[in-house]
Amino acid sequence: MFTKAFRVKSNTVMKGSDRRKLRADISAAFPSLSADDLNELVPNKEELNVVKIYAHKGEAVTLYVIHKNPMFFQMEKQLYPTVYTLWRYPDMLAAFTTWAPVVQKLMGGADLMLPGVVVSSAGLPDVKKGDCCSVNIVSNRAPVAVGTAAMSSSDMRSSGMKGKGLNVLHTYMDQLWAFGDKTAPPIIPVTDTSVQADGEMDGVECGEEEEEEVMKNEGEDSEGQNGSEIAAVESSCQGLQDLSLSKQEKEEEQRLHEEEEEVEEEDSRSPQEQMDSLLYQCFLHALKTKLKKSELPLLTGTFLRKHMVSCCPKGKHIDIKKSSYKKFSKFLQTMQKEHSLVQVKELSKGVDSIVEVDWKNSAIRSFCVPEDWEPSEESGEQGESCEVVYHPPEITPLYGVTARLQPLFQDTHQKKGAVLQASEVRTIITDYVKRNELVHETNKSYVKINPILCDCLLEKSEYQDVEVLKWDDLFSRTLNKMQACHQLLFPGQPPVVKKGQVEPIDVSVASRGSNKKVTIIKNLEGFGIDPAMVSDTLQRVVQASAVLHDVPGAKDRQLVQIQGNQVQHVGRLLLEQYQIPRRFIQGLDKAAKAGKKK
Template identity: 80%
Template sequence: MFTKAFRVKSNTVIKGSDRRKLRADVSAAFPSLSADQLGELVPNKEELNIVKIYAHKGDAVTLYVLQKSPIFFQLEKQLYPTVYTLWRYADILPAFTTWPQVVQKLIGGADLMLPGVVVSSTGLPDVHQGDCCAISVVSNRAPVAVGTAALSSSEMISSAMKGKGVNVLHTYMDQLWAFGDKTAPPVIPVADGSVQVEGGVEGLDSGGEGKEEVMKCEGEESEGPRGTQVAVLELPCQNLQDLSLGAREKGEQTVEATDETQGEEDSRSPQKQMDSLLFQCFLHALKIKVKKSELPLLTSTFLRKHMAACCPKGKHLDIKKSSFKKLSKFLQCMQKEHSLVRVKELSKGVDSIVEVDWKNPELCSFCIPEDWEPPEEAVEGDGSSELPYQPPVITPLYGVTSRLEPLFQDAHRKKGAVLQASEVRTIITDYVKRNDLVLESNKSYVSINPVLCDCLLEKSEYQDVELLKWEDLLSRVLSRMQACHQLLFPGQVPVVRKGQVEPIDINVASRGSNKKVTIIKNLEGFGMDPVVVAETLQHRVQASYVLHDIPGAKDRQLVQIQGNQVQHVGKLLLEQYQIPRKYIQGLDKAPKLGKKK
């Protein structure tokens, strides 16, 4: 269900009554949870949001998000836990066990087939058709998928373990998992330390019917010697993302090489590893990315644009997993303890790096890691780029109309041709000089010939106007041409559109009980994602937002956020997105501050 990206319809903070109802629904759906566990999942005061989304097939789904990670999703009034919840409380659902190789197919959108189910010595979990259940691997009880049973346990056994076993709804590494903090599964050992499979692990290479059906269900054939298969199966669940076909073909050698190269890092705590990575990327960014001309530089831009680009391949910067927790604290440490930079608050809540000590010994002695590779440029339109937003370069253009076509014939510009103002000026100047229309007694005037008369003069001016000043002549030409504009986004092909640039429109409206809401339109015209803008505003002003489709406009949405937030919206667009003020409409509707008494 969540293998492809979904569309967010609304994201609101949960009300007190809805919070109590959710707690009751969770208790009814998962009775094994204790009162304390319910309080941890649905706390009274911590941030808890309701996010309504549309899956890629159009299904309406409600997400319950606790501290930016989804904990439950509701589909057709049925409540399901996410893998984030199951990693904390693994026993709230009956779980089927499978092989690590099968998980890759589940992540790709496949359902769990019965030949891929590992039957332990205690038998299958007791489920009825349609019951919510989890899927884990033989080496780890931490669930990696959630779904519904396609058959009851007795029907699975009577079918000789053939056919579909579980209809998978959500998996580790799908888009719902990516909506959260993207943590890897913890390692939860099985009760007795190993899974006792009927026939034993030796049955993997025995040519038995069970193993053949497992691999057949996966669409693969067993590769490599017996030792390779066992090594793969014994990998911990946190390395599931590395179980691609290419990695499996490398076998034990790849696993051993990885263990040797990462042995030193594994000896440190994850927090210390992240601290070290932050400092390395910080020095690396100052060394090769930041230029004096860029200062002052927003700290958020420095992190996303410069430090992220210096992160080694295969690693990911996450400030929350470090001992600093916040970027501002990390930069304060770099300022006070290392004297590398000077950070200043330019406006409330907006920090910038205003000075860098380029002669600092730590910076001068830093060497760029040999294994670092510059990030590849994002392919146009693939949506994979994580570079910060850059505003488009907007160029006014002018289209040749049928009335003005005789003026542009000699320049081989027909009706519909699009030109810049400088090109229009050159063509008109050449036309005037070629036809000797410059007045000899005063060269700032141009004589009007029949072509200029038909193209530029009104009927009432035919008898009276015989001369025009150069500037008047050129302004008349431009005013009678069709207005167009060109948008040039960095790294993309220029886009030419007819008409004037449609500005971003900010409006304030009243809803029930005279409550104010701020409505923002035409973000897509400037290459901005309404969802990203809405979420940024939500964190800044602590107010809920809703996205609405604009009638008659394909793939266009407006953002509606509670309260009069015009001032915050304007600040976001002007400072962070760097949209020119002339392309923002409605900034004057910000609430006016009362006079101090």
């Protein structure tokens, strides 16, 4: 799961209450750990960070990091230890033993197959399906992989040790290991050296050369047991490192070579020209391999989302605004007028559709699908669901330092305009009060007002009367005097900080001629939602005409207008599919009452 680089979403220091909860969760998940072990893993005074990441396939994972090493990772509310933790507590999990060349396969992303498991005289560890397990090599008990059991121990024995044994999640030398200090496994001698292989190396599809290497290792292990056991352990660990480093060096060399080739090809073109070329390539690809004559006429938005996006090469993304066309409608006009590839007509007001395609055009007939193109799991689903295309932003309220409050923040070097979270403001104010000894002598819940606090937080009418404030009143006054801001964080994009409160999505119902009702949706762009996609989706769902209009006085802003009172459908779309919190949508109470005409 961590074979490829992941993206860090946030990195924060864990609070005391969260530490206690984490300690309780670890104790419940791994009962073999003592109270001293828990205190060592989750110390009270040392800095413990919570790092939220997105794996390369989009899975949300939470890391718990101490001393710059990830100690645990959590996904779907399940805790798993990393190899750094298991090297300190090797008996924390039930362990399966295998050969060093097998671990090399695990590092490449393979799961542990039962024929590759080495069974000791004590037999297999007692596990149930889904239990968290570790993997070590025959001559060293230090775990090198973490995963979950694909079947119970009894099922493994009844299957004749065939099939998948462990679903591997994390290994030594992967990107999660590289997130730490990159230390090598310690040498932990094996207590029971009488091991027997219950199968050959084909458990992970090893070739003949690898099988010979395994047989060689078996012989070396046997000699080491009769001679120096420690030397055998050191040799096995070194061999594992050499295999992994060699593999990493080859992959790194290949990656750098590919990047150099890409840079050489793309350096001669501007980013705008590259996007124009990508659009044209995906357009021809979609016409030749995706679009069927029976689908015509087809809405232009549906064609883009369902067909063109799925034809985008892996690692690239279509962004119309980065092209010279800026709008998809303009791109289609060019394809119609200059290349005569398609015919586009406005079948209903404000909604364009592709009505005809010239499949005999030489550009389509001569187009060949790129050899390096492979279907993407995400792009293949983008045409069917808005959930895959759109991910709701993480919205964080922020507070800006104003000129009036600057004296309060000058000790922390926060200048006017600096943007802080509420917790950061609380910490700065608390430090200021304690540093200036402003806590009331007899009642610790009150803070004495000095001249700076008076000028920053009190009204003129309060100068003579107010001498102390409660802590909560002090914090609330500080936040109220600061400039309201907010941060929008979309997955895969840098955070965007904007001044003011979040402008909610506005849903309203208006009357047009002959007392006809229309539903109007505004401010979709503020949440990264494409109004054209919402219009297209609603049009298909409610079978009513939907059009886009430019918002007067607002650049690059559009509103969606759809016939009838469709507030109920709009609410379901925004709340369920787009997962926008209800507090950021206003007007949902205007839905048509049951039994009344829309």
